[in-house]
Amino acid sequence: MRKSSFFAFAALALGFANADAQPSAQKFSAKEIEQGRYVAIAGDCAACHTAPVHPGEKPSGEMAGGYPINSPLGAIYSSNITPSSRYGIGAYSEAEFARAVRSGIRRDGAPLYPAMPYPSYAKLTDADIHALYAYFMTAVKPIDSAAPTTNLPFPFNIRTSMRIWNAMFVDEQKIAADPARSAQWNRGRYLSETLGHCSTCHSPRGLMMQESKSAPLSGGPLGSWFAPNITSDKVSGIGGWSREEIARYLSTGSVPGKGQAAGEMAEAVTHSFSRMNPADVQAIAEYIATVPAVRDDSDKQAAYSFGHSANFETALRGDSKPALGSKLYSGLCAACHGRNGDGSPDGTIPSLHHNSTVGASRSDNLVSVILHGVDRTVGDRHVLMPGFGEASFVQSLTNAQIADLATFVRQTFGPGDSVTEKQVAVARTGSSFSIILLVVRSAMVLGALLLAGIAFWRLRRTSGGKTA
Amino acid sequence: MNQVSFNNGDADADVVIVGSGVVGALIADQLAGEGHSVLVLEAGPRLDRADVVENWRNFSFERRAGNDFQGPYPQSPLATAPLYWPANDYIELSGPDGKGFKQGYIRAVGGTTWHWAASCWRHLPVDLKMKSTYGVGRDWPIGYDELEPYYCRAEEAMGVSGPNDPAQQSPSDRSKPYPADMIPWGNGDEVFAQVVNPHGYNLVPIPQGRMVKPWQDRPACCGNNNCQPICPIGAMYNGIHSVEAAERKGAHILAESVVYKIDTDENNRVIAVHWYDTNKVSHKATGKTFVIACNSIETPRLLLLAANERNPNGIANSSDQVGRNMLDHSGFHCTFLADRPIWLGRGPAQSSCMVGPRDGPFRSEYSANKIILNNISQIHTATKKALAMGLVGEELDTEIRRRAAYGVDLSISLEPLPDPNNRLTLSKTRRDGHGLACPDIRYELGAYARKGYDKACEQLEHIGKLFNAEEFHITTDLNANNHIMGGVIMGASSKDSVVDGNCRSFDHANLWLPGGGAIPSASVVNSTLTMAALGIKAADAISRELAAA
């Protein structure tokens, strides 16, 4: 949901303002500001714009940007969106603010990269935009410090090509209410398609990195993770989940017997869904449960339905040369997940059978969770499964060890396939790998866009059309 | 940030630390964080947690029931640590109570806190003033007030949970709350407190290096009671956590590197230490400052081994106190079947402890004690007993269950006084894999703690009565508690002490010997938090020294 790695190479969001014009000295009502705070939570602005604080580091401040995404091209930082007029968005008028949020054009006219999910925010209502503006201008503390600048090499510093991309793929048409559906459903659709920006991660992407319109929410890669199919298909999607389960997942991150949120979804739960009001979460569930089913024919069984309580312990104890995977499972996982994989009876520690991460058709999330662990906070409840990647406090595992362990888990509790060392190696370099891939791909796309752009412009000019 | 430099297998760093246990690792973490180049030389290998967990699970019933916590840890043949199943006689024990000094410690990256129980007690303020208050033992050259901020920092570094209710603190002299409130009590703790507390025994929560919530990169304790010999999930603080943290800040750790020799210059400053690698090839590490944090047996052993021309009795040993005053909380056990279910073994290995007998005017005559409600699952003991009773089938199951529920194990610690005759020396006959002399230790409990034993027995008889105890038993043999102290004792004068209040050696201005070895009074509480606090205090002193240079 956040720091979407499709465009992870792109500098995020709103840039620096030229302090020539001041925003109109508007007065906002307390109600508007509160609504704006809520919109910011639902849109999860903080996920990218508030850098998390690591022990021993100085916090950069709420909405002050500086969240680094490390890539081989250099670190990419999110920007300061506090109302600091020098370093943030303090100089933005409401119209300029709206243009940035909805159309991805910052105040100085430069286009943003769609790592900022403006293609989703494009459909926000005027009232929500106004509230959001009210909130940012009055309730967010201005922080007068510059977020580190992102310096991407050519051609990734050419923002202009994004204009063409926007013209092709951004649809600012407002969402028309569907009178045949309940108000709850319509609210859910609005939230999912705009602030929730579910499709940013869960929809597959086309050649030009645009969200697929033909199979929305049917799943997409996300760095080393895979944002699963969340359509209503009973096998490939989450059609087997009740609306209550979907709502519970969003607001707590955990539905025993179905799945738990990790990675970026855990962050979305932590910062956004768990803090939304229950009626809105229920509305999202109502809508998501009706998303047209998309089936992948190679899927035979729902991800959460695999596996059963296992019994390998006795065999393991009698074995002087046990398979590495089972030994690692016993040594590092069994103390919490149980030697049978049952988890804890109260569901605090998830079972590994009947677990979407383990049963998913792709093993990306299982490998990622072993590498990076789980980190999720709901209210005052912090859930942390340690990762086993580099500098783990428990034990750092090699690629081969993780492959063996993941294979053991897939074969004991999941669909039974194997995970290779190479897969783990790719996952370990996770975001940077996909960035390299994207670099190559995007260079092609950008090149194509530039050419297409020139042709487009020429055409417009000769036909006397108005430029966008 | 300064980097350790290597040249032909030799190394140079601002700070050279020998030993990567909690004490060495915390110092490395702090000084590397300040930008100094830090080299840590560690005798033992790097461990994989999963191997140790599995070694333990694959152990025979006898070794598990007998608490063979040393056994599951792989050792380097070139850096032996004590083993008892069977005994490897690495340390030869003598003296009237030598058999009660069978210490366990680990020689591996991260050190002995791999298999500790993580009880994180503080000394009482009066523990630092035993001589002036009670006329016995020694006074520390520093007061509790000076140590207190370092206790706070050690608790922070090790992520300690403890009771934030002052009535349950021992001591309650604190400038900061615990990083997290106490681990909630289980049934056994509650039942015991109800029964014994009206009689002044003051059962309180044990402060401990684990939490019921995640702490930094550490998961929440899931209460599986496996802390000794290893926490399978890393929820319990281990020295390896500080090693990893130090490495992230640039410290360089060399495993399987056994330090054996120390060079000093004409001002008796240390200029280099030498180590053997796994091929028995010798290398040299030069530096500005040197820290030896090898624990209270290996530190004095190394100082004696490293005797050189200018320091013929051993490094830092002009006082002749290196290797003397060996201390531990010599202990014993009391077991019985209570008249109501206790269910020991839920949650972490250490949960509550009676501190009523921890202090009082009696300390001028005999030793204080503390009585831990040993929260180790009783299933092994119960099973052993039920099998010995010749039971089979359902009767066997029922009896195991009954004993597991009603069984009580109390672990009592005494406070022996520092005695220069309790002494570590180098063996004339036994040598380790590198040909270095093994340690010999002579140990006698002493009349003061003996009398404390007798008094403790009276208290235990009383507690037994409160529970209408069956099969009441008090062990007469002493057991070691692995809280090794003494050996490089701290004091006000270079005449009778090895180090000053910052753990700096009196003989060598740039040599620090922090940890348990410096502790001049044992108190009755597990002393690793105090060792860690002394380590951080030494790190501050080193930091000031490096800044001044």
Ligand SMILES: Cc1cc2nc3c(=O)[nH]c(=O)nc-3n(C[C@H](O)[C@H](O)[C@H](O)COP(=O)(O)OP(=O)(O)OC[C@H]3O[C@@H](n4cnc5c(N)ncnc54)[C@H](O)[C@@H]3O)c2cc1C
């Ligand atoms: C079973 C058990 C339970 C315990 N429970 C508790 C408890 O609950 N609470 C408590 O306070 N304490 C407890 N302790 C004691 C605690 O573990 C020690 O006090 C603590 O680990 C000492 O830390 P240290 O850093 O001084 O030494 P160590 O952790 O022993 O580390 C010293 C390191 O120095 C290395 N070294 C030694 N010689 C050399 C050399 N020549 N060259 C290079 N390196 C060398 C060693 O290999 C070792 O890794 C327990 C101990 C045991 C055995």
Ligand code: SF4
């Ligand atoms: S009780 Fe279990 S999880 Fe908790 S510290 Fe001990 S071994 Fe670790």
